[in-house]
Amino acid sequence: MNAFGAFRALALNRVRASVRDRTSLIFTLGLAVLFMVIFGLLFGGNGVSLTLDAVNSDNTAASAGYLTALRSVPGVTVDVRSHATAFADLKDDSVVAVLVIPSGFGAAYEDKGPSQMVEIYQAGGSSSSTAIADDVVANVTAGFAAGQGHSTITLDSPKTAAVNQVTEMDYMLPSMIAYILLFSGVNYVAIGLVEMRVKQVLRRFRATPVRSGTILAAQVVGGALIVLLQILVLVLIGIWAFGARNYGSWLLLIPPIVLGTAAFVGIGFLITSIAKTSEAARALSAMVTFPLMFLSGIFFPMTGLPQVVQVISRILPLAWASDALHQVMNNGASFSAITTDCLVMAAWAVGAIALATWRFRWD
Amino acid sequence: MADIDVTGLVKRYGHVVAVDGLSFSVQKGEVFGMLGPNGAGKTTTLEIIEGLRAPDAGTVHVLGTDVLAHPGTVKERIGVQLQATALPDFTKVREAVELFAALYRQARPVAELMAEFNLEEKADAYTDKLSGGQMQRLSIALALINDPDLVFLDEPTTGLDPQARLNIWTVIEGIRQRGKTVVLTTHYMEEAERLCDRVAVIDRGHIVALDSPRHLIAANAAGTTVEFARVPGLDVEALRKLPGVDRVVADGQVSLTTRTPEVVLHALLDPQAPWAGAGSAGGDGEGEGMIRDLVVRHGTLEDVFLSLTGRSLRE
Numbered sequence: 166m167n168a169f170g171a172f173r174a175l176a177l178n179r180v181r182a183s184v185r186d187r188t189s190l191i192f193t194l195g196l197a198v199l200f201m202v203i204f205g206l207l208f209g210g211n212g213v214s215l216t217l218d219a220v221n222s223d224n225t226a227a228s229a230g231y232l233t234a235l236r237s238v239p240g241v242t243v244d245v246r247s248h249a250t251a252f253a254d255l256k257d258d259s260v261v262a263v264l265v266i267p268s269g270f271g272a273a274y275e276d277k278g279p280s281q282m283v284e285i286y287q288a289g290g291s292s293s294s295t296a297i298a299d300d301v302v303a304n305v306t307a308g309f310a311a312g313q314g315h316s317t318i319t320l321d322s323p324k325t326a327a328v329n330q331v332t333e334m335d336y337m338l339p340s341m342i343a344y345i346l347l348f349s350g351v352n353y354v355a356i357g358l359v360e361m362r363v364k365q366v367l368r369r370f371r372a373t374p375v376r377s378g379t380i381l382a383a384q385v386v387g388g389a390l391i392v393l394l395q396i397l398v399l400v401l402i403g404i405w406a407f408g409a410r411n412y413g414s415w416l417l418l419i420p421p422i423v424l425g426t427a428a429f430v431g432i433g434f435l436i437t438s439i440a441k442t443s444e445a446a447r448a449l450s451a452m453v454t455f456p457l458m459f460l461s462g463i464f465f466p467m468t469g470l471p472q473v474v475q476v477i478s479r480i481l482p483l484a485w486a487s488d489a490l491h492q493v494m495n496n497g498a499s500f501s502a503i504t505t506d507c508l509v510m511a512a513w514a515v516g517a518i519a520l521a522t523w524r525f526r527w528d
Numbered sequence: 529m530a531d532i533d534v535t536g537l538v539k540r541y542g543h544v545v546a547v548d549g550l551s552f553s554v555q556k557g558e559v560f561g562m563l564g565p566n567g568a569g570k571t572t573t574l575e576i577i578e579g580l581r582a583p584d585a586g587t588v589h590v591l592g593t594d595v596l597a598h599p600g601t602v603k604e605r606i607g608v609q610l611q612a613t614a615l616p617d618f619t620k621v622r623e624a625v626e627l628f629a630a631l632y633r634q635a636r637p638v639a640e641l642m643a644e645f646n647l648e649e650k651a652d653a654y655t656d657k658l659s660g661g662q663m664q665r666l667s668i669a670l671a672l673i674n675d676p677d678l679v680f681l682d683e684p685t686t687g688l689d690p691q692a693r694l695n696i697w698t699v700i701e702g703i704r705q706r707g708k709t710v711v712l713t714t715h716y717m718e719e720a721e722r723l724c725d726r727v728a729v730i731d732r733g734h735i736v737a738l739d740s741p742r743h744l745i746a747a748n749a750a751g752t753t754v755e756f757a758r759v760p761g762l763d764v765e766a767l768r769k770l771p772g773v774d775r776v777v778a779d780g781q782v783s784l785t786t787r788t789p790e791v792v793l794h795a796l797l798d799p800q801a802p803w804a805g806a807g808s809a810g811g812d813g814e815g816e817g818m819i820r821d822l823v824v825r826h827g828t829l830e831d832v833f834l835s836l837t838g839r840s841l842r843e
Contacts, residue, residue, distance in 0.1 A: 174630035182618035369614035373631040374603040
């Protein structure tokens, strides 16, 4: 044995046990996915009908033929609008995309001018319907050009319009990451550690030569690894199954997720120094997690909450975690926008873990 | 030097004195028993020796090392089985053995230990699905994972059925045969008598006697007990006057204590005695006597505890 070998064995045992614990998984990752399903059903079910605006700067028989070809696809509606109207429609989400047909389109089609590109703009935010629109337009454009026997007409790769039109799913994914930070972070450590103490598992570990600090650190780090693992699975499900998008940098998500995990694991750790039985740990965890969940802007913006509640929420770490995650994923914010969020979470993490270590009781 | 040297050990929990000035030594290779009712201070004493608790007073040396000063050194060389089945949740048997192997500098091969304790069949079962006996075998196997010189077993057979208990006894005898020192606590007399070279009888944090089971019985429970049913009409006072009877206890049944069982039995079974059966007008017409369900037994550690403390172990 070396100290790290013992630490690794203890932490991995903790992670493996948690992955096998179906009941806890349902209340953390399972519930987060369920929330996404519910919100998806409430806000996402648009069917396959696609409404597009076209800005026709060409106005030739060729461009009219192109639009007819598009309209012939079942479920597709194309309205010709002015540039300003089309982009206003895109911004308020009444169309999934705007096509811009350049003025040389007809000439290029008749092979009398340089080749031209149809541009497609999307509101960046929307989910599956944008992807379908891409495919439909690409197919029609390719077919239209091929019918002429040459390829002077091409489709530009989709461009994101200036404003991120954030969909429910885009908003839900960072919210559910925050939910897992909160519930898994607090519960796995608080309840897990208290149960191990009550069942004398910690005592049994202490009867081995492994140092007490190593035993404790392995349990806390094991809890943190479970949280990170669940977030990874949640993000993959969110992207693949629900079409949620991240408008920001994936790398920038690491600081808020790691610091948030540390903060909530620290709070769970703190609960173990107060709760004597696993029932008490469960009750205390619920008292911490449920109010936080509703008061920290996970499900709806905090601006609607009473002033007093907002002030309390501003002290607790969940609002900061939620803000940082939404800033990055929905607004594509840079690190400077989430620095304060990260500092608050770091303070909570250091404070809670230090206090919990100092107050920890082995019996 | 002794494997364990304990002097003047005291442990208090608030106003309760759990361990009140214990001193004893355990020699290399012996099986040392700590016998006493629940709350006597056995587990607390054990946990102090194992380096799990700090005493309020006293010194403890284990394998020549001061436990209070160097708990890590001692823990590397001892094996511990706690009273509770203390294993993490959702862990399979093999995983539990591997986990504990990783916690020591040197550990025995996992497969070898599993084979030795007949755990291979259950290797992929969750530990909480094991029977009481299997769980105890695993628990003792884990205590031996570091091939310790000294093994502590806290109530290794409590709650087991007789078959499983017998099985664990064989396991413990095997440990002793490999020359390891064993310290065990129990409140089963039979267990202490069969397994232990020496027994410390502990009551209320004190050692009230410490000797081999045979000597303890000879000194404190000398003699034989003759027991039989208390049939209505039996003259208990007449029994007290029988030759050789030292003591008579009559409640649900009658117990006669004697150092001369032959004399007492002769008088008791005399056909001329008032309680004899032959020719008497017994209710069943068969002429059965009033001495029924007769049992003769030697003194046990149970009697030792009773005579030393005036209380029964099972209270």
